[in-house]
Amino acid sequence: MTTNNANKANKANERKARDARNETSGPGSAAQRLDDDAWLTACAAPGRRWFGLAGTLQALETMVTITRWGALAWLAQGVLERAVTQETRGLAVFAVASALAVGAGWAAGALAERGARAVATDLRRRLTGALLPAAGRTSETGPAEAAWAMVDLADDVADHHAQAAPLRRSAPLSMLAVPAVTAAVHWPAALVLVLTTALLPLNMRLAGLFAQHGADRQLGATRHLNAVVLDSFRGMRTLRELGAAGRRGRTVTTAAERLNKATMSVLRRAFLSGMIMDVVITFSLAVNATYVGLSLLGYVRVPHAPQLTLFSGLLVLLICPVHFAPMRARAAAFHERERATTAARAIRDIVTDTPAGTPRPAARPGLSEPVGVSLAAVRFRYGGADHDTIRADAELDPGTWTALTGPSGSGKSTLLSLIAGLRRPTGGEVRWQTLSVRQPPALGGCAWVGQQTVLLDATVRDNIRLGRPDATERHIRRAVDAAGLDAVIERLPEGLNTRLGEGGWGVSTGEARRIAIARAFLRGARLWLLDEPTAHLDADSERAVVAALRRATEGCTVVVATHSFPLAAAADTVLVIEDGRLHAVGSVNAP
Structure with a gap:
């Protein structure tokens, strides 16, 4: 019994300690909240100059607006007293002040928008640096979440700062100016205004009391829907073949309904807080209007207060x-x-x-030097996995072809990404080596050809030039010749100027692969990484692609992941991945 009680006490103490840690460092903790607020505030830095100018103009707009309404009240007093000069001057001041108020408001909005663009651009630049292989960092972020962050979330942050940052400068001055002017013409009215204003901070707290929970739910629902839709489009062919398109459609519908409920919850909270704010403001205006009306009618008289006139009351x-x-x-x-x-x-x-201290990529090896690859006790394990995906220890000589074979899912593409520097190994090291340099993989320093070739809605020339935007016509022609595209170009109606993609000319899968080879050749890299470059091709197209690769990679180091016997037979060395380990096979000879 004593032992059981002790165990229960220990578990209770562990639970309390865990709860205490969550309260101080969890997602909803005060410390985490302060950290989030600080990071959000720091995001405004690129647009701070524009936001400051916008805030100044907003304050100026408030001053000019007060002047405008003062001129209107003075004009009304002149009309009542039939003072023609006062009417004329009041009308002129009202017109000028109105024009200035409109101009200041428009300029403030334009400057705030410019600041928002600067914030969004900076966030997208930072996202690009994290999502694309640059500066030695890699990201496992899914494409749906990446696109969502780029398109929507950056704008959410920028729009908030465009609204809130100028207010931080203009609001205090604007809120002091009105009571000050009111006190100057009739101090009891200013006192009523201040007393009714005291109700507003409570409402502003209510406005955000449940907003965080609703925003988090909406964020999760949006992320889930993005992932479901993207996966559905990727696997549409498979879904159709399995007859599962209908079931997948219901999954998308369920995710959409979940997002709709989360969005409606946020809107309900926003509507409720806005309604409470309107009630408080209407009450304040009603109290002031009642006081002014009763004072003008003579029913209310405050001792030692100046007499309320049409001008001051209005x-x-x-x-x-x-x-x-x-x-x-x-x-x-x-x-x-x-x-x-x-x-x-x-x-x-x-x-x-990316962890702190990640090294920047080394300089790219000279284009004239053959590049070898050294895999020294390399291990890679995906986050959350209980075993290594790949273990490799090999030396790939410069200027040779190496084929990686093995079952689907064995880790061939993962090993290629480690060699390219797109992923960091969990253990061991990957090195590129030449006669003069031994260095980590230099991102962007190798050529990559995969089984999925993306053709843009552009001309053949522009699609090839993606490999080197500053390439001359002579360079492009050499790439076309190396990739064996001459006959294909001659067949196209406008040659290299033929438009591909949506609404353009179509090419076969094998021809698209050869366009990808031409792109890679144009880069001038001496290390080529090929991921199933002949997948889904018929025998004739496969022979044409292999021949094109052989011409384009002459003198280069080639590492190719493949299930194709003809492609493996073209290699100098064949390595097989079995149970996550890389083994040497030697070479494959065609029968």
Whole structure:
């Protein structure tokens, strides 16, 4: 019994300790919240100059608007007293102030938008650096989440700063200016305004009380729907062959309904907080209007207070909404901040995915030097896996062809990505070596040809030039010849100027592969990595692609992952992956 009680006590203590750790460092903890807020605030740095100017113009707009309503009240007083000079001057001041207010508001909006573009551009640049192989970093972020972060989340953060950052400069001045002017013409009205304003901070707290939970749910639902839709499009052919398209459609529908519910929940909360804000503001305006009306009628008299005239009473009523406008905007920005915080957290998870101290890639080897590959006790394990995907220890000589074979899913593509530097090994090291240099893989320093060839909606020339944007016509012609594309180009109606892609000319899978080979040749890399380059080709197309590869890679080091016997037979050395280990086979001789 004593032992059981002790075990229960230990478990209770462990649970309390775990809860304490979660409270101090978990996703919803105060420390995590402060960290998220600090990172979100730092995102505004690229647009801070424009936001500051926008805030100054917003404050100027408030001052000019107060002047405009003062001129209107003065004009009304002149009309009542039939003072023609006062009417004329009041009308002129009203017109000029109105034009200035419109101009200041437009300029403030344009500057805030410019700042938002600067913030979004900076976030997309940082996302690009994290998602694409650059500066020695890699990312395992899925394409759906990556596209979502690029397109939507960066704009969510930028739009929040475009709304909130200028307000931080303009709101205090605007909210002090109206009570100050009101106190100058009739201090009891200013006192009523200040007392009714005290109700608003509570509402602003209510505005964001449940917003974070709703934003997190919406974020999760959107991420799930993006992944489901992308996977569905990728596997559409397989789904059709299995007759599972209908079931997959129901899965997409369920994910869409989940997102719809999360979005409606966020909208309901926003509507509720906005409604409460409107009620508080309407109450304040009603109290001031009642006081002004009763004072003008003589029913209310405050001792030692100046007499309320048509000018002062009308001015108080006209500038009251100006006083509450920044508060309404701050309440909206407060709600949007929760959405921006959630977006910033998702972006930060992507851009800070690389451990500190990751080395920058070394310089790319000279193009004239053959490149060998050294795999020294290389191990790679995917996050969360309980075993290594691949173990490799081999030396690939410069200027040779090496074929990687093995069952599907054995790790051939993973090993190629390790050689290319697209992934970092869990253990061991990958080195490129030449006669003068031994270095880690230089991202972008090798040529990659895979089984999926992407052809842009552009001409054949432009599709080939992707490998080297500054290539001359002579370079392109050499690439066409090396890839064996001469006959294909002659067949096309406009030769290299023939447009491919949607609405353009079509080419076969084998011809598309040869265009990819021409791209790779144009890069001038001396290390080629080929991932199933002859997959899904008939025998004739496969022979043509192998011949093109042999011509294009003369004098280069080639590592090719393949199931094809003819392609493996063309290699100098064959390595097989069995049970995650790389073994040497030697060479394959065609019968």
